Amino acid sequence: MPDKAFQDFYPEDFSHCYGCGKSNEHGHHLKSHWDGETTVARFTPQPYYTGGVPGNVYGGLIASLLDCHGAASAAAAACKAEGREMGSAPPMRFVTASLKVDYLRPTPIDAELEVRGEIVEVKARKVTVNLSLTAHGEVCARGHMVAVRLPDAAAKKP
Incomplete structure (x- = not known):
């Protein structure tokens, strides 16, 4: 994997996201990279991410x-x-x-989680991504995202 993650390129004004912001001391600090034509990130949950079923991650984290x-x-x-x-x-x-x-099976808390993205479509203002989350080599959840691009003006300081 490359040294710098996608999130490492975010300007400081956009580095506070709870999930992936390098400037959020309480966040996940998720790091995403290209892996061939797909994207990948890895995350190891702490015990406090427990769900309602002991030994498993809560769905909000997923x-x-x-x-x-x-x-x-x-x-x-x-x-x-x-x-x-x-x-x-x-x-x-x-x-x-x-x-x-779609939550397919319980996600164990004692595993490194791997999140993968497959780019389905790229348009001028939107990108569609199919996602999966695995633990111990088993797919635990799948996602489908439509992401929209912020206007360039929104990325500048007010």
């Missing part, structure tokens, strides 16, 4: 990981489609317009 990895994947795919480097000006930021999550 949705959060899919959400942040999907938005970062959308930004990377849009940059790639435009022939731009991540981090080039103006910054390209995406937010979630729609996220559907």
